Amino acid sequence: MGVTPDLRVSLGRLTLPNPVMVAAGAFGYGLEYRDLVDIAQLGAIVTRSLTLAPRMGNPPPRVVETPAGMLNAIGLQNDGVDAFLLEILPQLRSYGVPIIASIAGETVEEYTHVASKIDRAEGVAAVELNLSCPNQARGGMEFGIEATLTAQVVSAVRQATTLPLIVKLSPNAGDLVSIAAAAVEAGADALCLVNTFPGVAVDARERRFRLATKVGGLSGPAIKPIAQYHLWRVHQALPEVPLIGVGGISSAEDALEYILLGAHAVQIGTANYIHPTLALEVIEGIRRYLSEHGFDSVEALRGALLDS
Amino acid sequence: MQRYEVAATVVEHQRRAPNQYELILHAPPIAQTAMPGQFVMLRPLPTHAPLWRRPYSILRANPDKGVFSVFYSVQGTFTELLSLKPIGSTVQALGPLGSYFQPVRTAKRHILVAGGTGAPPLCFLAARLAPTLQPDERLWFLIGARRSDLLVGVDEFRALGAEVRIATDDGSRGYKGYVTDLLQQALEEPIPSAVYACGPNPMLQVVSRVCRERGVPCQISVDAPMPCGIGVCLGCAVKVALPEGGVWYKRACAEGPVFRAEEVIWE
């Protein structure tokens, strides 16, 4: 009792003031919540995924609520990386909160082009690669679904920026561990897992799919056990690699579970929509837990699951 | 515009029709700043299912008493949880959110058109608009519903001195047919008018077309699924024509829910 825990965490070269980030797509470009949330307190803000040109996204309906979760098919709507760098970043960096730029593309060249633009900008702490994107050259198959493709895009982006590189894995991959290993081999500093799981929802009365694109990505509390399973497996296979756990976090306890399973840090996605100040409460909850249980740092708790 | 996240205290569930209630909430910051057409995101309990908050248009706001109200009908788990909140308990409320109706000051007749559950924001608009009208300005209320027991706001509008016209699908009250037919008829009269509409999207599409054909300015409050209500998730996309040309998806919760009718592209 009574220790003042150190909440700082290091993911390779990237040091964050605390382990609680807001996930890509869950916090807009970073400024949207500033009247409701003290954004300077966050471990980091991950931007919505940025592409080279503005993207309009998919037709509506793009979202549907499901039991303890939701499906989305936003289709990477964003104003493009230049608009972010010009109009948002200068304001955002004045808050002093670490900014992680999530990037996406339909070709390897698009990824590297976006990454190099971010590399030249001032005030970005790291780049996060969203590999759950349709690959034009492969008929729309996701980049992150295959080890060779993953390695190809990761090493290309690695050449394009000196910033710490986080690779966000898609759970659609047949064998997540081999994708994870390929990403690290190709130069990832840390891995983030997972993105949304594919799913559909049907309206029986209307006999229609509920999303215009039919298939969407499942997120929210419903995915937590599967997301935690993937994180734990990858941690066991690659114990030295810094991992960021994401999927279904809606309380400090959920976040602590990820840390116990081996995560260095966590991200909160869907729950932000419902509870905008949740991330701040999770930070406070982690601090209280560490202090009450006599852990002097997040690192001391990480992976500290008892075996029996 | 400042938005507030507050624990709003339940003052009363006022029964308005079978299964339909006006929920009065005490939340001064929201009550004092809300404009007609704006909405709040409510969460009766921190449940995982239902997961999302739900948007509710503001029906009434009393800045002096610090209260505002919304209208709900009990159908499904969410509204059941809402209906079970005891007086004195709290509901998480985020608001006021979104754009609002802007009275067209050149119009001599303000026609408020409600379909289905679209009446609440128009009741709020009428309450704010009525005291500001010049002697030569008139307020009209056209409302359509499936059955007479689903009509909302008729008495309120009458009390404000509005010309009220009713349509029901089954003819149980007023004209048998669509509220959009009533609008067509109303616009036959050559009075400079402005239209403010809220209801199901197919109705809004017809209202928009009718107004465009006659060159009548029209504002519509659109419906979209809303996971966040505060402009972050981009789930509530509405296709719009941009002034500089081209099309884009805007957010029903941020640039909307009230749009100029000519902006919205229906598919």
Ligand SMILES: Cc1cc2nc3c(=O)[nH]c(=O)nc-3n(C[C@H](O)[C@H](O)[C@H](O)COP(=O)(O)O)c2cc1C
């Ligand atoms: C509406 C929505 C938009 C998202 N947009 C992105 C995105 O642009 N880039 C990305 O890497 N992940 C995106 N995600 C995935 C989240 O970052 C996160 O990985 C996923 O939702 C699981 O976490 P959660 O259960 O806490 O939401 C999005 C998720 C949602 C629900």
Ligand code: FES
């Ligand atoms: S509901 Fe999330 S952006 Fe509108």
